[in-house]
Amino acid sequence: MAHDDHDHDHAHPHDHPHDHDAHSELGEMDLRVRALESVLAEKGYIDPAALDVLIDTYQTKIGPRNGARVVARAWVDPGFHDWLQRDATAAIASLGFTGRQGEHMVAVFNDDSQHHMVVCTLCSCYPWPVLGLPPTWYKSAPYRSRAVRDPRGVLAEFGVQLPPGKAIRVWDSTAELRYLVVPQRPAGTEGWSEEQLAELVTRDSMIGTGLPRQPGAAPCAT
Numbered sequence: 001m002a003h004d005d006h007d008h009d010h011a012h013p014h015d016h017p018h019d020h021d022a023h024s025e026l027g028e029m030d031l032r033v034r035a036l037e038s039v040l041a042e043k044g045y046i047d048p049a050a051l052d053v054l055i056d057t058y059q060t061k062i063g064p065r066n067g068a069r070v071v072a073r074a075w076v077d078p079g080f081h082d083w084l085q086r087d088a089t090a091a092i093a094s095l096g097f098t099g100r101q102g103e104h105m106v107a108v109f110n111d112d113s114q115h116h117m118v119v120c121t122l123c124s125c126y127p128w129p130v131l132g133l134p135p136t137w138y139k140s141a142p143y144r145s146r147a148v149r150d151p152r153g154v155l156a157e158f159g160v161q162l163p164p165g166k167a168i169r170v171w172d173s174t175a176e177l178r179y180l181v182v183p184q185r186p187a188g189t190e191g192w193s194e195e196q197l198a199e200l201v202t203r204d205s206m207i208g209t210g211l212p213r214q215p216g217a218a219p220c221a222t
């Protein structure tokens with residue numbers, strides 16, 4: 001990743017000297033990776049389509065499954081829920097999810113009165129051990145700037161409509177702190193196993209740009 005070694009202070013974004021690609025779509029590292037990818041593909045060493053599948057797997061499947069297990073555990077185990085609230089890094093590490101870009105985790109919990117959403121306004125700080133690779137949109141300039149200015153508008157574009165009275169809190173990730181959103185447990189899941197519940201937890205619901213899946217085929221009356 002191009003910018004995992006920075007040490008920026010998000011409280012003063014405009015004072016921050018940037019020598020990485022925070023403000024351009026393609027930084028030096030991205031360009032080098034692309035060049036390398038082109039050469040390898042030309043020589044027949046890699047199949048770009050296979051590479052896309054691999055990246056998609058880490059972005060949407062393997063990576064976020066870790067976070068989904070953390071959320072599901074918090075939903076079923078009040079002791080774990082409290083631990084996650086007090087010391088997310090340790091609680092998450094107890095499930096075996098540790099490593100770079102996850103050394104200092106903070107879990108923020110959605111409830112009836114507030115919804116949390118995570119951004120990195122400067123670049124793409126993201127909790128790798130629980131969510132894997134950041135999606136492309138997370139790194140995009142429009143998301144980074146609009147998430148703070150117009151979170152409700154951004155959520156609408158993701159298809160999320162919150163009740164008008166619900167507050168939205170936006171958390172700006174830094175090199176030091178990475179946030180995990182714990183969405184609300186969907187109604188109608190009483191008695192579900194942790195594994196079943198984890199299936200409802202989407203990547204976007206843990207960034208705050210989505211909600212968990214609802215248990216299927218509930219009649220309109222409920």
Ligand code: FE
Pocket residue numbers: 120121122123124125173174175
């Ligand atoms: Fe960042």
